[in-house]
Amino acid sequence: MRNITLTTIILISLTLFGCGTSTSDSAKDKSHNELIIESVNSEKISAKYLYDKIANKNKTILQDNEILIDDTSIxxxxxVDFDGKKEGKYIYSANFLTIYKTGHVNEINVGSIGIGTSKDEAVEVSIHEWFAVFGIPFTNMLRDTNSISLSNMKIFSGLMGIRGTLPENTWMDGSDEMNKKIISQIKNQINFSKATLIPIDIKLMVGPNGVTDGECRLGNEVSIELLDALKKIDWPKQSDSFMFKQFYLVKQDNKASH
Structure with missing residues (x-):
């Protein structure tokens, strides 16, 4: 099973209950210039994270918050949505937009929340969590490694997140088989007519009778149809509820389609 950090668990909880979805009073209290500076710093650090994973020194160039690889731009x-203290902890909540240009332009939005004992720690945690959710599948996609093939698709998965106690000996183990089971259930929702790379962001509350609540995004947009399709999966059942979070990048597999 893939490792799940405490900060990932906190992120899932806060995201599901909306802590990072609107501009807070703390953010409003800061000057516009301060928020711009914080955003720019996070952009540079995030781009450096990606660069370090994909860099070929002869072809890859890092310029502030942009990576250039031949004719590809990232x-x-x-x-920043929230930057301040809450219940004695520093919280840094932000939306990370990745603009990936390679013939087509793909935009991928991922929200991330960092919690720490200092502002610097909260920012660092937020970027770490963003990379665990998005950076891992994105860099794997760029390197064409660690993918799952299904129908005419290549699927790249982020780290699985769980809050609560997951029943033992279930199919929910972060494995390729788990991801194939989930994608198989929702593959009819995936349409490549408008994009070559499609993000899927799944957040579910699972109770004794299956999925009770959640928010699912397909191509950056909230999708009730995606949530309804996922409700039909035989999720592990127990008396206590748990939260499940999973992110995928899905790319059309041209070799499979020929």
Whole structure:
């Protein structure tokens, strides 16, 4: 099973209950210039994270918040939603927009929340969590490694997140088989007519009778249809509820389609 950090668990909880979805009073209290500076710093650090994983020194160039690889451009834009203290902890909540240009332009939005004993730690945790959710599948996609093939698709998965106690000996183990089971259930929702790379962001509350609540995004947009399809999966059942979070990048497999 893949490792799940405490900060990932906190992130899932806060995201599901909306802590990072609107601009807070703390963010409003800061000057516009301060928020811009914080965003720019996060953009540069995030781009460096990606660069370090994919860099071929002869072909890959890092310029502030943008990575250039031949005719491909990857730019990170960060919007701060919350930056301040809450219940004695520093919280840094931001939306990370990745603009991936390679013939087509793909935009991928991922929210991330960092919690720490200092502001610097909260920012660092937020970027770490963003990379665990998005950076891992994105860099794997760029290197064409660690993918799952299904129908005419290549699927790249982020780290699985769980809050609560997961029943033992279930199919929910972060494995390729788990991811194939989930994608098989929702593959009819995936349409490549408008994009060559599709993000899927799944957040579910699972109770004794299956999925009770959640938010699912397909191509950056909330999808009730995606949530309804996922409800039909035989999720592990127990008396206590748990939260499940999983992110995928899905790319059309041209070799499989020929």
């Amino acid at each position: 730019k990170i834009k960060v919007t």
